[in-house]
Amino acid sequence: MNTSTGFSEHQFKSEVMIHxxxxxxxxxxxxxxKEEAEDVVQEMMTRLWMQKDSLVQVDNKRAFIAxxxxxxxxxxxxxxxxxxxxxDTVHEKLAIWSPEQPMEAKESVEMIYRCLAQLPxxxxxxxxxxxxxxxxxxxxxxxxxxxxVAIRVALSRxxxxxxxxxxxxxxxxxxx
Amino acid sequence: xxxxxxxxxEGLSSLAEExxxxxxxxxxxxxxxxxxxxxxxxxxxxxxxxxxxxxxxxPPVRTIPRFQRFKYTAIAASVALVLGTNxxxxxxxxxxxxxxxxxxxxxxxCKKPTNQ
Numbered sequence: 560m561n562t563s564t565g566f567s568e569h570q571f572k573s574e575v576m577i578h579x580x581x582x583x584x585x586x587x588x589x590x591x592x593k594e595e596a597e598d599v600v601q602e603m604m605t606r607l608w609m610q611k612d613s614l615v616q617v618d619n620k621r622a623f624i625a626x627x628x629x630x631x632x633x634x635x636x637x638x639x640x641x642x643x644x645x646x647d648t649v650h651e652k653l654a655i656w657s658p659e660q661p662m663e664a665k666e667s668v669e670m671i672y673r674c675l676a677q678l679p680x681x682x683x684x685x686x687x688x689x690x691x692x693x694x695x696x697x698x699x700x701x702x703x704x705x706x707x708v709a710i711r712v713a714l715s716r717x718x719x720x721x722x723x724x725x726x727x728x729x730x731x732x733x734x735x
Numbered sequence: 736x737x738x739x740x741x742x743x744x745e746g747l748s749s750l751a752e753e754x755x756x757x758x759x760x761x762x763x764x765x766x767x768x769x770x771x772x773x774x775x776x777x778x779x780x781x782x783x784x785x786x787x788x789x790x791x792x793x794p795p796v797r798t799i800p801r802f803q804r805f806k807y808t809a810i811a812a813s814v815a816l817v818l819g820t821n822x823x824x825x826x827x828x829x830x831x832x833x834x835x836x837x838x839x840x841x842x843x844x845c846k847k848p849t850n851q
Contacts, residue, residue: 568794576792583788597788604792667779668786690780693750711746718744718776725779726772 565612575607575614578624581692585625588687589632591676599635603628619698626702629684636680667725674724675717681705682717689714736765740773757781 566574579600586599607614607624617623675683681703688694688702689710696707703710736759742748743756760777763770820836 571794576794579791580787584783584786587786597790600788601790601792608794667775668782671776671779671783690753691783693753693784695750713746715744715746718746722744722769722772722776725775726768729768729772729775 566614571608571611571614574620575611575624576604578621579604581621581625582628584691585628585684585687586632588672588675588683588691589629589680590635591672595635599628599632603631619701622694622698622701625688625692625694625698629702633680670725670728671721674721678717678720682713682720685710685713686717686721690718737770740770743773 582603583596583600587593587596590596590599603624606627614620614623675686678686684703685699685705688699689696694702696710699705699710700707705713736756739748739752739756743753748756756773757777757780760774760781763774765771765774816837820840
Protein backbone atom coordinates (compact mmCIF):
# COMPACT_ATOMS: atom_id res chain seq x y z
CA MET A 560 0.00 0.00 0.00
CA ASN A 561 2.68 2.48 1.03
CA THR A 562 5.93 2.86 -0.83
CA SER A 563 9.24 2.63 0.95
CA THR A 564 10.27 6.06 -0.33
CA GLY A 565 8.13 7.94 2.16
CA PHE A 566 4.94 9.96 2.23
CA SER A 567 3.92 12.24 -0.55
CA GLU A 568 2.37 15.56 0.39
CA HIS A 569 -1.05 14.20 -0.51
CA GLN A 570 -0.59 11.11 1.68
CA PHE A 571 0.67 13.23 4.52
CA LYS A 572 -2.44 15.37 4.32
CA SER A 573 -4.82 12.42 4.22
CA GLU A 574 -3.12 10.23 6.83
CA VAL A 575 -1.39 12.58 9.25
CA MET A 576 -2.88 16.04 9.02
CA ILE A 577 -6.37 14.71 9.71
CA HIS A 578 -5.21 14.11 13.29
CA UNK A 579 -4.54 17.77 14.03
CA UNK A 580 -7.71 18.05 16.08
CA UNK A 581 -6.68 15.01 18.13
CA UNK A 582 -3.31 16.62 18.87
CA UNK A 583 -5.02 19.85 19.80
CA UNK A 584 -7.54 18.26 22.18
CA UNK A 585 -4.94 16.06 23.83
CA UNK A 586 -2.60 19.01 24.33
CA UNK A 587 -5.43 21.17 25.64
CA UNK A 588 -6.44 18.51 28.12
CA UNK A 589 -2.90 17.96 29.33
CA UNK A 590 -1.56 21.51 29.29
CA UNK A 591 -4.87 23.19 30.19
CA UNK A 592 -4.21 26.03 27.83
CA LYS A 593 -5.66 26.81 24.44
CA GLU A 594 -2.62 28.84 23.36
CA GLU A 595 -0.19 26.12 24.32
CA ALA A 596 -2.33 23.53 22.59
CA GLU A 597 -2.16 25.60 19.39
CA ASP A 598 1.64 25.71 19.74
CA VAL A 599 1.77 21.96 20.24
CA VAL A 600 -0.20 21.38 17.02
CA GLN A 601 2.33 23.44 15.06
CA GLU A 602 5.29 21.74 16.71
CA MET A 603 3.93 18.20 16.32
CA MET A 604 2.98 18.66 12.68
CA THR A 605 6.38 20.14 11.85
CA ARG A 606 8.12 17.22 13.56
CA LEU A 607 5.92 14.72 11.76
CA TRP A 608 6.61 16.45 8.45
CA MET A 609 10.36 16.25 9.08
CA GLN A 610 10.15 12.51 9.70
CA LYS A 611 7.52 11.74 7.11
CA ASP A 612 9.75 9.20 5.37
CA SER A 613 9.81 6.96 8.42
CA LEU A 614 6.07 7.35 9.05
CA VAL A 615 5.35 4.90 6.24
CA GLN A 616 6.39 2.05 8.51
CA VAL A 617 3.95 3.05 11.27
CA ASP A 618 0.81 0.91 11.20
CA ASN A 619 -1.42 2.85 13.59
CA LYS A 620 -0.72 6.48 12.83
CA ARG A 621 -3.37 7.80 15.23
CA ALA A 622 -1.82 5.95 18.17
CA PHE A 623 1.68 6.99 17.09
CA ILE A 624 0.70 10.65 16.89
CA ALA A 625 -1.17 10.49 20.19
CA UNK A 626 1.84 8.92 21.90
CA UNK A 627 4.18 11.51 20.44
CA UNK A 628 1.88 14.30 21.57
CA UNK A 629 1.55 12.80 25.04
CA UNK A 630 5.34 12.57 25.46
CA UNK A 631 5.85 16.09 24.18
CA UNK A 632 3.16 17.54 26.45
CA UNK A 633 4.48 15.72 29.50
CA UNK A 634 7.97 17.00 28.77
CA UNK A 635 6.57 20.47 28.39
CA UNK A 636 4.71 20.16 31.65
CA UNK A 637 7.92 19.24 33.40
CA UNK A 638 9.76 22.18 31.92
CA UNK A 639 9.47 25.70 33.20
CA UNK A 640 7.66 26.81 30.09
CA UNK A 641 4.40 25.20 31.09
CA UNK A 642 3.56 25.64 34.72
CA UNK A 643 0.37 24.28 36.15
CA UNK A 644 -2.33 26.90 35.97
CA UNK A 645 -4.57 27.63 38.86
CA UNK A 646 -8.26 26.82 38.98
CA ASP A 647 -9.16 30.48 38.50
CA THR A 648 -7.17 30.96 35.31
CA VAL A 649 -8.50 27.84 33.58
CA HIS A 650 -11.65 29.69 32.63
CA GLU A 651 -9.72 32.35 30.73
CA LYS A 652 -7.37 29.88 29.09
CA LEU A 653 -10.20 27.74 27.82
CA ALA A 654 -12.27 30.60 26.48
CA ILE A 655 -12.83 28.85 23.16
CA TRP A 656 -16.56 29.02 22.87
CA SER A 657 -18.41 31.49 20.75
CA PRO A 658 -21.38 33.38 22.20
CA GLU A 659 -23.74 31.47 19.89
CA GLN A 660 -23.12 28.20 21.70
CA PRO A 661 -25.65 27.15 24.34
CA MET A 662 -24.70 28.27 27.82
CA GLU A 663 -25.30 24.86 29.37
CA ALA A 664 -22.95 23.09 26.93
CA LYS A 665 -20.29 25.74 27.44
CA GLU A 666 -20.55 25.44 31.21
CA SER A 667 -20.39 21.63 31.06
CA VAL A 668 -17.19 21.64 29.03
CA GLU A 669 -15.59 24.28 31.20
CA MET A 670 -16.61 22.34 34.27
CA ILE A 671 -14.99 19.21 32.86
CA TYR A 672 -11.73 20.98 32.08
CA ARG A 673 -11.71 22.81 35.42
CA CYS A 674 -12.04 19.52 37.21
CA LEU A 675 -9.59 17.72 34.90
CA ALA A 676 -6.99 20.39 35.62
CA GLN A 677 -6.97 19.25 39.24
CA LEU A 678 -6.36 15.60 38.41
CA PRO A 679 -3.05 13.80 37.83
CA UNK A 680 -1.71 13.81 34.25
CA UNK A 681 -2.30 10.08 33.79
CA UNK A 682 -5.99 10.35 34.65
CA UNK A 683 -6.37 13.38 32.41
CA UNK A 684 -4.69 11.57 29.56
CA UNK A 685 -6.81 8.42 29.95
CA UNK A 686 -10.03 10.42 30.05
CA UNK A 687 -8.98 12.31 26.92
CA UNK A 688 -8.05 9.17 25.02
CA UNK A 689 -11.08 7.10 25.92
CA UNK A 690 -13.96 9.50 26.51
CA UNK A 691 -13.10 12.38 24.23
CA UNK A 692 -11.19 10.61 21.43
CA UNK A 693 -13.12 7.35 21.70
CA UNK A 694 -10.09 5.07 21.48
CA UNK A 695 -10.17 1.31 22.12
CA UNK A 696 -8.40 0.01 25.23
CA UNK A 697 -5.80 -1.74 23.08
CA UNK A 698 -4.86 1.56 21.48
CA UNK A 699 -4.69 3.27 24.88
CA UNK A 700 -2.38 0.50 26.12
CA UNK A 701 -0.14 1.15 23.13
CA UNK A 702 0.01 4.87 23.85
CA UNK A 703 0.38 4.81 27.62
CA UNK A 704 2.10 1.48 28.16
CA UNK A 705 -0.34 0.76 31.00
CA UNK A 706 -2.02 -2.54 31.80
CA UNK A 707 -5.72 -2.87 30.84
CA VAL A 708 -6.86 -3.28 34.45
CA ALA A 709 -4.93 -0.20 35.53
CA ILE A 710 -6.51 1.78 32.69
CA ARG A 711 -10.03 0.73 33.67
CA VAL A 712 -9.46 1.47 37.34
CA ALA A 713 -8.01 4.92 36.62
CA LEU A 714 -10.82 5.70 34.19
CA SER A 715 -13.42 4.65 36.73
CA ARG A 716 -11.82 6.96 39.26
CA UNK A 717 -11.70 9.98 36.96
CA UNK A 718 -15.29 9.46 35.75
CA UNK A 719 -16.65 9.25 39.28
CA UNK A 720 -14.64 12.30 40.30
CA UNK A 721 -16.04 14.28 37.37
CA UNK A 722 -19.60 13.11 38.03
CA UNK A 723 -19.34 14.03 41.72
CA UNK A 724 -18.00 17.40 40.74
CA UNK A 725 -20.98 17.98 38.41
CA UNK A 726 -23.34 16.82 41.14
CA UNK A 727 -21.79 19.18 43.68
CA UNK A 728 -22.01 22.08 41.25
CA UNK A 729 -25.68 21.33 40.59
CA UNK A 730 -26.50 21.04 44.29
CA UNK A 731 -24.59 24.21 45.00
CA UNK A 732 -26.55 25.95 42.26
CA UNK A 733 -29.87 24.74 43.69
CA UNK A 734 -29.14 25.78 47.26
CA UNK A 735 -27.88 29.21 46.22
CA UNK B 736 -29.81 2.71 31.04
CA UNK B 737 -28.80 2.49 34.70
CA UNK B 738 -26.84 -0.70 34.03
CA UNK B 739 -24.90 0.97 31.26
CA UNK B 740 -24.20 3.96 33.50
CA UNK B 741 -22.89 1.60 36.18
CA UNK B 742 -20.66 -0.17 33.68
CA UNK B 743 -19.42 3.17 32.43
CA UNK B 744 -18.68 4.34 35.97
CA GLU B 745 -16.65 1.17 36.61
CA GLY B 746 -14.69 1.49 33.38
CA LEU B 747 -16.27 -1.65 31.93
CA SER B 748 -18.40 -0.18 29.14
CA SER B 749 -17.72 -0.64 25.44
CA LEU B 750 -17.42 2.20 22.95
CA ALA B 751 -20.90 1.34 21.62
CA GLU B 752 -22.39 1.61 25.11
CA GLU B 753 -20.64 4.93 25.63
CA UNK B 754 -22.12 6.20 22.38
CA UNK B 755 -25.56 5.10 23.61
CA UNK B 756 -25.00 7.05 26.81
CA UNK B 757 -24.11 10.19 24.87
CA UNK B 758 -27.26 9.87 22.77
CA UNK B 759 -29.36 9.32 25.90
CA UNK B 760 -27.78 12.35 27.60
CA UNK B 761 -29.22 14.71 24.97
CA UNK B 762 -32.70 14.17 26.46
CA UNK B 763 -32.49 12.08 29.64
CA UNK B 764 -35.93 10.93 30.83
CA UNK B 765 -35.16 10.95 34.53
CA UNK B 766 -35.41 13.10 37.66
CA UNK B 767 -32.74 11.22 39.54
CA UNK B 768 -29.91 13.66 40.43
CA UNK B 769 -27.15 11.06 39.97
CA UNK B 770 -28.34 10.18 36.48
CA UNK B 771 -28.78 13.84 35.61
CA UNK B 772 -25.20 14.49 36.67
CA UNK B 773 -24.00 11.65 34.42
CA UNK B 774 -26.06 13.07 31.56
CA UNK B 775 -24.55 16.50 32.03
CA UNK B 776 -21.07 15.01 32.05
CA UNK B 777 -21.81 13.12 28.83
CA UNK B 778 -23.08 16.29 27.16
CA UNK B 779 -19.88 18.06 28.16
CA UNK B 780 -17.84 15.23 26.64
CA UNK B 781 -19.82 15.43 23.39
CA UNK B 782 -19.07 19.16 23.17
CA UNK B 783 -15.41 18.69 24.05
CA UNK B 784 -15.09 16.23 21.16
CA UNK B 785 -15.90 19.00 18.73
CA UNK B 786 -13.19 21.47 19.72
CA UNK B 787 -10.54 22.00 17.06
CA UNK B 788 -7.50 24.24 16.64
CA UNK B 789 -8.21 27.64 15.15
CA UNK B 790 -4.94 27.75 13.29
CA UNK B 791 -4.30 24.63 11.24
CA UNK B 792 -0.81 23.62 10.21
CA UNK B 793 0.07 23.53 6.51
CA PRO B 794 3.04 21.81 4.87
CA PRO B 795 5.89 24.13 3.92
CA VAL B 796 5.70 25.50 0.39
CA ARG B 797 8.54 24.27 -1.83
CA THR B 798 10.21 27.31 -3.42
CA ILE B 799 12.97 27.53 -6.04
CA PRO B 800 16.17 28.87 -4.42
CA ARG B 801 16.78 32.50 -5.23
CA PHE B 802 20.04 32.00 -7.14
CA GLN B 803 19.15 28.70 -8.77
CA ARG B 804 18.87 30.16 -12.30
CA PHE B 805 22.25 31.95 -11.97
CA LYS B 806 23.88 28.70 -10.97
CA TYR B 807 23.08 27.09 -14.35
CA THR B 808 24.04 30.27 -16.23
CA ALA B 809 27.40 30.34 -14.47
CA ILE B 810 28.05 26.67 -15.27
CA ALA B 811 27.14 27.20 -18.93
CA ALA B 812 29.42 30.25 -19.16
CA SER B 813 32.34 28.36 -17.60
CA VAL B 814 31.93 25.45 -19.99
CA ALA B 815 31.76 27.82 -22.94
CA LEU B 816 34.92 29.61 -21.80
CA VAL B 817 36.86 26.38 -21.38
CA LEU B 818 35.77 25.08 -24.80
CA GLY B 819 36.56 28.44 -26.39
CA THR B 820 40.14 28.48 -25.10
CA ASN B 821 40.76 24.87 -26.10
CA UNK B 822 39.98 25.49 -29.80
CA UNK B 823 43.12 27.64 -30.32
CA UNK B 824 45.53 24.71 -30.13
CA UNK B 825 47.15 25.31 -33.56
CA UNK B 826 48.86 28.54 -32.46
CA UNK B 827 52.39 28.31 -30.97
CA UNK B 828 52.17 28.58 -27.24
CA UNK B 829 54.20 31.07 -25.23
CA UNK B 830 55.26 30.24 -21.66
CA UNK B 831 52.39 32.44 -20.50
CA UNK B 832 49.83 30.55 -22.54
CA UNK B 833 51.17 27.25 -21.26
CA UNK B 834 50.78 28.10 -17.62
CA UNK B 835 47.97 30.67 -17.70
CA UNK B 836 45.97 30.09 -20.90
CA UNK B 837 43.18 32.46 -19.89
CA UNK B 838 45.59 35.28 -19.20
CA UNK B 839 47.38 34.62 -22.47
CA UNK B 840 44.21 34.87 -24.53
CA UNK B 841 43.28 38.05 -22.72
CA UNK B 842 46.66 39.58 -23.48
CA UNK B 843 46.37 38.63 -27.16
CA UNK B 844 43.06 40.40 -27.35
CA CYS B 845 44.61 43.49 -25.84
CA LYS B 846 47.44 43.48 -28.41
CA LYS B 847 45.17 43.35 -31.48
CA PRO B 848 44.42 47.12 -31.85
CA THR B 849 48.11 48.07 -31.82
CA ASN B 850 48.96 45.58 -34.65
CA GLN B 851 46.35 47.11 -36.96
